[in-house]
Amino acid sequence: MSALTLTLKQPPQRRVDLSALSFIPHLTVAEIAALKLWEGKRRWRVDELFDIEPGDTSKLVLRNSSAKLDYLGKDADGLDIVVDGDAGAYLGMGFSSGTLLVTGNVDIFAGCEMRSGLLQIEGNAGDFLGSALPGDKRGMRGGIILVKGDVGDRCGDEMRRGIVLIEGNAGNYCASRMIAGTIAVMGTTGNYPGYGLRRGTLLLWQKPRQIPPTYGDCGTHTLSYLPLWFASLKTLDSRFAEASNTFDRVHRFGGDLGSVGRGEILIRV
């Protein structure tokens, strides 16, 4: 059975909260059509904003998507979503299980406080990818985020567990205040990578412009866990799955010694 398809009738003037769509696996098409979506202080029915093509409600396809559609896949559980186009802020926030694929770019806080599943972004992602909401103490706590483009600043801020894979470049403060997990960046990283890192791994293909002074040089090593880690990515549609991009020899910097200091920046050698 094909997926339930929603086609945006016209780009919204203001930002629209799509978090209500996360409940569609439990609803009939009529109930989905009657769901209320907030646009500023206005409230729309789903069928006022979208053309609805009935289908399997455990799968959602969003066509003509816009960067003003926020909270897509928020807390979704057992839902596979394909977004044809851009998505707004808070994409996949608290995502519990399933897959969320976006063919375009996404705004800030994508995958924030995500719990499990796969979030794949073909374009770029904004700031605070996989991070915690302001004031919260734990960011992403499971699952995989794959970004094929670039990401903004503070990627993985307060990230607790899981994997963030970035094929492009990362902005400033990548892996800031990270608690655990792994962030891998094939491209360049901005200033202050691993700022305040407590535990966890920042795995880099390119040497940063500067290693923060609060990191200790632990030398060059072959780490036997890396082949195991790369093998777990083999099923992804990503450059991370290619054998030519895997390695086990790294330059290890331990830190951030200004924090707990049990984390590491590993740089491919």
Add this chain to the structure above:
Amino acid sequence: MIINGIAIDDTFAEAFPMKATRVIITALNQEWAYHAARAMSGFATSVIACGCEAGIERELLPGETPDGRPGLSVLFFAMGGKGLTKQVQTRAGQCVLTSPTSALFAGIEAGKPIPLGENMRFYGDGFQISKKINGKRYWRIPVMDREFLAQEATYMVDAVGGGNFLILAESQSQALAACEAAVAAMKKIPNVIMPFPGGVVRSGSKVGSKYKALNASTNDAFCPTLKGVTNSQLSPEVESVMEIVIDGLTKEDIDRAMRAGIQAVCDLGVGNGIRRISAGNYGGKLGPYHFHLREIMA
């Protein structure tokens, strides 16, 4: 039943329920995997005094191991889960953690957990790092040669221990040659180990003893030097008896191993001095699993 001139006794081997687990040891090369595996499975011939029975199950190619290095699978058997857990943890800590280049992984992924890295991580003194990969947790423990990688836990399953058969031969050297042939054939069967030295035990036991402190003693009915002074089961031409003990994850695994081993002995034939195949039958006192030789070889 006679196969190739060798008589197959109308008897059965008795075996008993055990708890078992499997671990996978990898290393820089097969030689160092063997060093760790032999140390970990050392002094583990019999639960009578060793605490567990253990042995190397088989070699693993790099493509078969979690970290893509050469490795070995090692099976452990004990009478209960508590004892098995203690033995595996102690041996992992003293024999694998200490062995250069080694890494340790679960060989069974379902059942009750036996902590590996979960407890060994504390050796890292706070510098240990956890990584959850494909839903499994691994521990990176810094050691002097680099990092020791250990999976959080392996898992225990119900198993069967004590499957056996006896080879009765005209001489000691012929009995040993037959045992070597049998063990070589049985090593090709998965899920089983032959825990005694070289897979062979020359001091087969009977249940009980005239001494109250002992619960097992020499199987005098099969001791050739006692033929004239005890209720012997040996004919005059038999001068040596050796036993192969098999522990397996299931009764069927032991069935397959016994068939392979007995067949290898029978292939040698009576011309090589092998007269009979028998089994350790203790009148049903030892355990609920019965392996009837003639049914296995039918």
